Amino acid sequence: MQDGDHRAKLLRALEYRRSFDARLERMDRETPFDRVHGVDTGTPVELWELPEADLMPIGRNARYAPAPVRTVRNVLASCGLVHEEVTFVDVGCGKGRVLLLAAEFPFRRIVGVEASETLCDIARDNVHTMSHVHGGYDRIEVVNADAAQFDVPGDAGFFFFYEPFSAEVSSTVLERIESSIRQCPRDVLLCFTGRGQPEDEDGEAQSRPVAAAAAEARAGWRAAGTVASPDAKFYDSFLFEYLG
Numbered sequence: 001m002q003d004g005d006h007r008a009k010l011l012r013a014l015e016y017r018r019s020f021d022a023r024l025e026r027m028d029r030e031t032p033f034d035r036v037h038g039v040d041t042g043t044p045v046e047l048w049e050l051p052e053a054d055l056m057p058i059g060r061n062a063r064y065a066p067a068p069v070r071t072v073r074n075v076l077a078s079c080g081l082v083h084e085e086v087t088f089v090d091v092g093c094g095k096g097r098v099l100l101l102a103a104e105f106p107f108r109r110i111v112g113v114e115a116s117e118t119l120c121d122i123a124r125d126n127v128h129t130m131s132h133v134h135g136g137y138d139r140i141e142v143v144n145a146d147a148a149q150f151d152v153p154g155d156a157g158f159f160f161f162y163e164p165f166s167a168e169v170s171s172t173v174l175e176r177i178e179s180s181i182r183q184c185p186r187d188v189l190l191c192f193t194g195r196g197q198p199e200d201e202d203g204e205a206q207s208r209p210v211a212a213a214a215a216e217a218r219a220g221w222r223a224a225g226t227v228a229s230p231d232a233k234f235y236d237s238f239l240f241e242y243l244g
């Protein structure tokens with residue numbers, strides 16, 4: 001690639017990231033969460049900046065950014081689950097915002113798996129802070145692990161993916177989920193939210209979240225509907241169910 005092309009590509013990526021973060025800030029102002037609860041979930045983190053970055057199984061430009069509050073509440077309320085019957089898993093839970101939101105629903109247990117130790121510590125602090133105010137947060141567990149090697153709980157019935165990684169890594173994660181279902185047969189729903197990471201110039205234009213491609217490609221999963229985001233089309237959620 002010519003130097004000029006490279007520079008133009010970087011500038012476009014930066015501009016895309018800026019507008020992504022501005023939209024996130026706007027949504028967080030409209031539905032304040034951190035300020036109301038005294039937690040830290042809103043500020044994005046570039047994963048390469050973390051002290052453990054070299055040890056993490058992450059893509060070059062991967063980052064933490066939280067899913068919008070209203071989007072998550074809406075999809076958890078309307079996905080048709082009997083919450084009491086399943087354990088919820090946020091795959092790539094970052095600072096734990098989705099775990100805290102899941103605790104507003106009567107899930108049996110709520111598990112977050114996250115590759116970064118630093119983000120896990122922040123997520124645990126956030127859970128600790130919330131647990132002083134409300135009950136039910138003792139159902140949350142934050143696991144510091146690579147999702148591609150994570151032991152899937154035998155009663156996990158809802159997996160939330162907010163653009164944590166590539167379709168290839170997703171495929172490995174789905175393989176593990178499928179193997180867990182073979183061992184403990186049950187209904188399972190996958191939820192893919194968001195369309196592309198900010199460094200991805202084409203992110204806005206993608207019709208499906210990146211990780212959802214794995215569910216489309218693997219036999220056994222069937223599209224089970226789309227939940228429109230109340231925040232922006234970018235955050236629509238695509239559901240898949242396991243047929244075996």
Ligand SMILES: C[S@@+](CC[C@H](N)C(=O)[O-])C[C@H]1O[C@@H](n2cnc3c(N)ncnc32)[C@H](O)[C@@H]1O
Nearest residue numbers: 064065066067092093094114115146147162164
């Ligand atoms: C876009 S953030 C989403 C955070 C959270 N799910 C939310 O919606 O608020 C993606 C997260 O996935 C994590 N991640 C990336 N690759 C991972 C892997 N292989 N295993 C576990 N976590 C991973 C990143 O560290 C990051 O925190």
